[in-house]
Amino acid sequence: MxxxxxxxxxxxxxxxxxxxxxxxxxxxxxxxxxxxxxxxxxxxxxxxxxxxxxxxxxxxxGFVNAHCHLDLSHLSGQLPTGLSFTEWIDCVIEGRKVPQTQVQAALESACDQLLAAGTTSVMDVSVDGASFAALRARGITGAVCLEALGIDGTKADAAMERVDAIVRRIEGEAEKFYATGRQAESALRVGFSPHAPYSTSGELYQHAFGRAVGEGRICTTHVAETLEEQQFFRIAQGPIRDFYERRKIPLAGFEGFDQSPITELLWEWLAPWLSVEQPNSKLVLVHCNYPQGPDLEHLARFRPSIVYCPRSHAYFGHQEYPLGDLLHTGANLCLGTDSLASNSSLAMLDEIRAAWAAHPGTDVANLFKMATINGRRVLDIGPDRAxxxxxxxxxxxxxxxxxxxxxxxxxxxxxxxxxxxxxxxxxxxxx
Missing domain, CATH: 2.30.40.10 (Urease, subunit C, domain 1)
Known part of the structure; x- marks a missing residue:
């Protein structure tokens, strides 16, 4: 033994x-x-x-952090509270303009924090895959999901080609590391992360999710995070449109879809790959703060995984999280910390504590399941793994x-x- x-x-x-x-x-x-x-x-x-x-x-x-952005760890404590969502995005964009050595040092420290706080698996969203080697070196399992975005559907192929180049590099390096006969579930994997419906075309979502299903990868995306997103996605107006215009990012004819992003995502864009016979747990929807109309019905029909980030939710001053409604859908609910640009730590115990404070009537055992075995379900980690x-x-x-x-x-x-x-x-x- x-x-x-x-x-x-x-x-x-x-x-x-x-x-x-x-x-x-x-x-x-x-x-x-x-x-x-x-x-x-x-x-x-x-x-x-x-x-x-x-x-x-x-x-x-061990805890499973089902949503984080380790490559934003250098922004810990740097952003003020009280920002609007688009103001926060502006700060993050500017905050990325630092030397890569600074980003990497903070990322390495964040990985140490994860492990010290009892996190054994993560689902990290990464622009360039920089977290992969740091997580792998510490034995932390899970998935590094490579971000793809672009609202212009005619450029979806080019966006996925950029992601594919990173996949080839990472998996080439990982093949050597895992060539020692380790079991598949002990390996850190690569997944895809089309960013969000307000920033990513339906064509790019279909590229990424279709590939994820065909290749057995996790696909995670932000959705229904803010009311501003709902407004922009429905009628192409509001602060997010102002953000695009201020940044001189072409909208490529985007005029809105006259329905919520959750419904468009599940009922239209990703429907060809979704099963109604069994849960779609490897489709990981992050936030779902503002389900509207038939969203809950579609979530109950397709039963994806959903990630609640309680302290990030509080940082942005969102309305009360619809935890009870989402649990009722039968979806696989998980917990995540989000990034240190909107949170004070990566400790999952603190995340559970925040969720319990925000939802005092919730069974505390359910919250711990959301932070442990529900995330393991997404990652196919068996109950006997130590x-x-x-x-x-x-x-x-x-x-x-x-x-x-x-x-x-x-x-x-x-x-x-x-x-x-x-x-x-x-x-x-x-x-």
Whole structure:
């Protein structure tokens, strides 16, 4: 055995049930045995090459950050609050005009922050794939989704050619790295990210999503993020049109679609590739802050994954997030941090805490599922893979109770991260 880990509380990744006094045996990156009761003859000594023993700790699936922009980490603390959405975009565009060495240094630091806070998998949106090597070096799994944008449908081929060049470079480098017989789910993957319906043509969406389906890739996109987006997408007016004109970006005849971007996306642009027989969990819709009209019906029909970013949502001063309505659709809801240009940290525990504060009636166990196993579902990470986080339990934690009671105690008492297990190895350890 590679690792033996004993803990007082354990949440099973398969069932999300709480178990007490557990010893986990890990080999080859997988949990091969779970001993409930916590006692074996001779203790942990001799059970494995490495042992971890925690008398008051919860071990659970590692966090999955389902939406971030690591290449904006150099903007941490640099942007003021109270900006309109288009003012914020202006600041981000200007903020990208810094030396690449500065961007890379901040990105590397952000990856360290992810791991230290218990995140074992991410879905990162990247302009040039710069995060791939940094994540891979730390053993963080998931997907780096390459951004494609352009509102002019006649230039969709050229936009995808740019993305393809990056894919070839990254996957060529990754092929050498993963040529050691590692299991497919342990590899960091490349996905696509058509930016948003207000910035990306239907033709480019179809290029990207059609390719993603055919090649088994994740496809993620921002949608229904702001009311300004709804206005522009419906009638081609408002602050986003002003932004295009101020930046002298041609609108290529864009006149609006007279319906919401969610409906246009699911019912028109991507419909040829969507299944109604099973969930479309590898289509990851980020935000969905403002569903309108038949949007909820279409989300229930196609059941994509949806990512809620609670602290970024608060940063922009959006209306209350429609969490209950979206949960009711049966879509696969996940949590993400978004970027450090609109958030103060990349800690998923803080994201869960913010969601719980904003939606106090929500089952806290559901919020933790959104931050763990729901993201694993998108990434095809099986329940036996040993991607785990060890969280210190406060003295006030119930000795024996439901998962919800223990998880609530973690949020109320700001539980520390004791250790992070990534693919069966100890990737970070505080205690």
């Amino acid at each position: 590679d690792l033996a880990l004993r803990c007082s509380h354990y949440i099973d990744p398969a069932s999300f049930e709480l178990k007490r006094d557990v010893i986990l045996l890990v080999s080859g990156g997988r949990i091969v045995e779970t001993i409930v009761g916590g006692e074996v003859s001779g203790g942990l000594k001799g059970l494995a090459e490495e042992t971890l023993d925690y008398e008051a700790a919860l071990v659970m699936p 991607d785990l986080v060890v969280l210190g339990l406060p003295a006030a934690a119930p000795p024996a109770a439901s998962p919800a009671a223990v998880l609530q105690a973690l949020l109320e008492h700001r539980a520390p991260v004791y250790a992070v297990i990534q693919g069966g190895r100890v990737a970070a350890r505080a205690i």
